[in-house]
Amino acid sequence: MDSNLYQLNEAYFFVLLITTALAILLVRYTVTLRRYLKEFTMVSKKVSNKEFHTRLNTYVKGELGELSKNFNYMIQIMDSTIEEVEYKHLQLTSIVKSISHGILAIDIKGKILLINDIAKEMLKSDTEINLEGLNFKNVVKDKNILEVFQKYVGSTQNEVIELNLKNNIVYRIKIDPVYLQDSKHAIIGSIINIEDITEIVKLENMRRDFVANVSHELKTPLTSITGFVETLKINDDIDKNTRNHFLDIIEKESNRLKGLIEDILLLSSIENGQDLSYEDVKLFDVFKEVYEITEYIASSKNITVDHDFEDQDVHILGFRDNVKQIFLNLVDNGIKYTPENGRIEVRQHYDRKNQNIVIEFKDNGIGIPKESLDRIFERFYRVDKARSRDIGGTGLGLAITKHMVKSLGGNITVESILGIGSNFIVTIPMETK
Ligand code: ADP
Numbered sequence: 001m002d003s004n005l006y007q008l009n010e011a012y013f014f015v016l017l018i019t020t021a022l023a024i025l026l027v028r029y030t031v032t033l034r035r036y037l038k039e040f041t042m043v044s045k046k047v048s049n050k051e052f053h054t055r056l057n058t059y060v061k062g063e064l065g066e067l068s069k070n071f072n073y074m075i076q077i078m079d080s081t082i083e084e085v086e087y088k089h090l091q092l093t094s095i096v097k098s099i100s101h102g103i104l105a106i107d108i109k110g111k112i113l114l115i116n117d118i119a120k121e122m123l124k125s126d127t128e129i130n131l132e133g134l135n136f137k138n139v140v141k142d143k144n145i146l147e148v149f150q151k152y153v154g155s156t157q158n159e160v161i162e163l164n165l166k167n168n169i170v171y172r173i174k175i176d177p178v179y180l181q182d183s184k185h186a187i188i189g190s191i192i193n194i195e196d197i198t199e200i201v202k203l204e205n206m207r208r209d210f211v212a213n214v215s216h217e218l219k220t221p222l223t224s225i226t227g228f229v230e231t232l233k234i235n236d237d238i239d240k241n242t243r244n245h246f247l248d249i250i251e252k253e254s255n256r257l258k259g260l261i262e263d264i265l266l267l268s269s270i271e272n273g274q275d276l277s278y279e280d281v282k283l284f285d286v287f288k289e290v291y292e293i294t295e296y297i298a299s300s301k302n303i304t305v306d307h308d309f310e311d312q313d314v315h316i317l318g319f320r321d322n323v324k325q326i327f328l329n330l331v332d333n334g335i336k337y338t339p340e341n342g343r344i345e346v347r348q349h350y351d352r353k354n355q356n357i358v359i360e361f362k363d364n365g366i367g368i369p370k371e372s373l374d375r376i377f378e379r380f381y382r383v384d385k386a387r388s389r390d391i392g393g394t395g396l397g398l399a400i401t402k403h404m405v406k407s408l409g410g411n412i413t414v415e416s417i418l419g420i421g422s423n424f425i426v427t428i429p430m431e432t433k
Pocket of ligand 1: 333334337338363365366367368376381382383384388389392393394395396397398399422
C-alpha cells in the first residue's frame with residue numbers, strides 16, 4: 001500500500017515537473033516572439049519611411065532567425081534597386097538638362113513627364129515651378145507652339161515643323177511617337193525636341209541673297225560687254241570715235257568685272273580664315289603707303305588727304321595686308337564720295353578708358369542718309385547704286401573692311417550727315433592678338 005502511494009507521488013511530481021518546464025519554455029518563447037514582433041514592426045516602419053539602412057537583429061535562432069535574414073536581404077535588395085533607379089533618374093535629368101535644345105516628353109493624355117529648362121523658356125512657361133505632371137495645355141503659353149502641340153502630340157508619325165515666330169525667331173519642332181516597349185502599335189506618348197534655328201535660317205538667307213546678288217552683279221557688266229562686242233562685230237561701218245567709245249565702255253565694264261571678282265575672292269578668303277601670319281604693323285607706315293597709292297586720284301579731284309596721329313609709333317599685331325586694305329578702302333571711299341576740292345583727314349588717338357586705339361577717317365563729302373547708316377556694311381548695299389557703279393564701286397568694300405576690323409578684335413562705326421560729310425571710326429584693342 002505504502003509503495004503504491006510512493007509510486008503515485010512520484011508520477012505526480014514528474015507530471016508537475018514537465019508542466020512547469022513546458023510553462024517556462026512557453027513564457028520564454030512568448031517573450032522572445034513579442035520582442036521579435038516589436039522589433040519587426042519598428043524596422044518595417046523605418047523601411048516604409050525609406051530608411052533602407054536599418055536591419056533586423058539576427059540573434060534569434062530557428063525559423064524566426066531565418067525570417068530575419070530573409071527580411072534583411074529583401075531590404076538590402078530594395079535599397080540597392082532604389083539607389084540604382086535614383087541614380088538612373090539623376091543621370092537622365094542631368095542629360096536632359098544639359099541638352100542645348102528644348103526637350104519634352106508628354107504622355108498620351110497630354111501630361112508632361114519630363115521637361116528641361118530650355119523647353120520651359122521656349123514655351124514661355126513658368127521656369128520656376130516643376131511642370132512635370134501638368135497637362136501641356138496649361139503650360140505652353142506661346143499660342144503658335146500650342147497649336148502645333150495640339151495637332152501633333154500623340155501622332156504615330158515623326159513630324160518636323162518649322163515655326164516662324166515673332167522677332168524673326170524660327171524654331172524647328174520635332175515630334176516623335178514613343179511606343180510601348182516591343183510594340184510597334186501602342187503609343188504611350190510623344191517626345192518633342194525644339195531647336196532654335198534662327199541663326200541658321202539667317203545665314204542661309206544671307207547666303208542665298210549673296211549668291212543672287214553676285215550673279216546679278218556679274219551679269220550686268222557681262223551683258224554690257226557682250227552687247228557692245230556684238231554691235232562692233234555686226235557693224236563694219238562704225239566710225240572711229242563711236243568705236244573707241246564702245247571700246248572704252250567694254251574696258252570699263254571689264255575692269256568692274258575684275259574688281260568684283262577680286263573683292264568676292266577677298267571676302268571669301270577672309271571668311272575661310274586666311275593662312276597669314278601675324279606681324280607687328282606700324283599704323284603710320286600703313287597710312288603713308290596708302291597715301292602714296294591714293295595721292296594721284298585724290299589730286300585729280302583736288303582733294304587733300306591730311307593726317308593727325310597722336311602716336312606715330314603706334315603699332316598693332318595683325319595681318320599687314322588686311323590693315324592696309326582697311327586704310328585703303330576707307331581713304332578710297334572718302335575720295336570717291338567727296339566732291340572736288342574736298343578734304344579728308346585720318347586721325348589716330350587713344351581711348352584709354354577702353355584700352356583702344358582709335359583711327360578716324362573723316363571727309364567733307366556727300367554724306368550718307370540716316371536710314372542707310374545701319375546698312376552700308378552689308379554686302380552689295382549702296383546708297384546710290386548707279387552712282388557707285390559709275391565710280392567703280394562694287395558695294396563690297398565696307399563689308400570687307402568690317403570683316404577685317406573684326407578679325408583684329410576691333411569694331412567700325414560711322415557718323416554722317418547728308419551733304420556735310422562722314423566719319424568712319426575704327427577701334428582696335430591695344431592688345432591685339
Ligand atoms: P562701294 O564699292 O559702292 O563704294 P562700299 O561697301 O565701300 O561699296 O560702300 C557702300 C556704300 O556706302 C557706298 O555705295 C556709298 O553709298 C556709301 N559710302 C561709303 N563710304 C562713303 C563715304 N565716305 N561717304 C559717303 N558715302 C559712303
